[in-house]
Amino acid sequence: MPVPRQSQAAGATSEIWPSGGRHLWPSGGTSAVQSHSRGHLVYAAGGVLAVHTERGTSIVPANRVAWTPAGFTHYHRAHGDTDMRIVFLAPSMARLVPEHPAVFQTSGLARELLLALTGPRNYDHATPGYSQTARARLVRVLVDELREAPEQPLHLPEPRDDRLQAVTRRLYETPADNATLAELGTSIGASSRTLSRLFHAELGMTFYEWRTQLRIYHALVLLADGHDTTHTATACGWANPSSFIAAFTGIIGTTPGRYRADRRTAAQL
Structure with missing residues (x-):
């Protein structure tokens, strides 16, 4: 050996x-x-x-x-x-x-x-x-x-356009931000149509899909740090725990509670 x-x-x-x-x-x-x-x-x-x-x-x-x-x-x-x-x-x-x-x-x-x-x-x-x-x-x-196994992307592609970088940076820093694409565009001087086109062209997904992936990423981080479902849902921008659980289960394939339990079991091996 x-x-x-x-x-x-x-x-x-x-x-x-x-x-x-x-x-x-x-x-x-x-x-x-x-x-x-x-x-x-x-x-x-x-x-x-x-x-x-x-x-x-x-x-x-x-x-x-x-x-x-x-x-x-x-x-x-x-x-x-x-x-x-x-x-x-x-x-x-x-x-x-x-x-x-x-x-x-x-x-x-x-x-x-x-x-x-x-x-x-x-x-x-x-x-x-x-x-x-x-x-x-x-x-x-x-x-x-x-x-x-099918590819299961939990992927946040990096934008190149300065306007898109400004939007994604703001959401990285504040994932609970519920501003619409139009409101985000107004803050950086770009139309929602332009930003929507850039999300498709550069990142291969819609603004909603990208923000959901980002929020799930932050949710995984918070759950790994020991936070409960209710706190995680609020911190990541969901209006209530049930909508967070539905979104999390749809992408991760298991509920936040089950994910935390499985993670604790794995950590003991």
């Missing part, structure tokens, strides 16, 4: 080996900006990760896994105490998944494979490690699972 080396990422307690790694980060921990010669999968066994690339921000809660291809400049940020797992893919496996950053829903089998491929067998010398052949089989099954 290769001798792991300690990560130099500030605030992290980490183990790294040639095929992957595990980082235990406090809330707010941020990696250095980096790129790798191999593509890698990132999974949050506990907490919430944000993966930032030049194409925008992907949010990775505990029921998603993120893929970053080789050569993409990126950095990670932890929200809540986060157990981050990394699996590097050899080129022969990487060619079977998308050539762009992607987020996939994690099946039960994929989750167990990710945990196995990043567990104590890789860094605890008292635990027998996987043979190279056994590891290759596990990775192949994992990749097959991801190929069957």
Whole structure:
């Protein structure tokens, strides 16, 4: 078994080996900006990760896994105490998944494979490690699972237009802001029609879709930090908890309460 080396990422307690790694980060921990010669999968066994690339921000809660291809400049940020797992893919496996950053829903089998491929067998010398052949089989099954999983984007693309940047910056800072697109346009000297066109052309979604994704992102962060459903709903701009629960369930696939319970269970593994 290769001798792991300690990560130099500030605030992290980490183990790294040639095929992957595990980082235990406090809330707010941020990696250095980096790129790798191999593509890698990132999974949050506990907490919430944000993966930032030049194409925008992907949010990775505990029921998603993120893929970053080789050569993409990126950095990670932890929200809540986060157990981050990394699996590097050899080129022969990487060619079977998308050539762009992607987020996939994690099946039960994929989750167990990710945990196995990043567990104590890789860094605890008292635990027998996987043979190279056994590891290759596990990775192949994992990749097959991801190929069957639909992409589940929790993605906030980065705008280029100055007017769009002004709007998105304001909403990043105050996600509970319920201003209409017309009101936001008036504040920056742009019509709602122009902004609507820019949202479609640059970000590939409507203003409503983008703001909902942003609010779900902030909701995941607040839930990871231990806030309850009612506080999170209000802080993220929903008029009442029931409308927040409906929106959250529609995008994440589970209720906020169940998500918090599953996250606590995962963190104990």
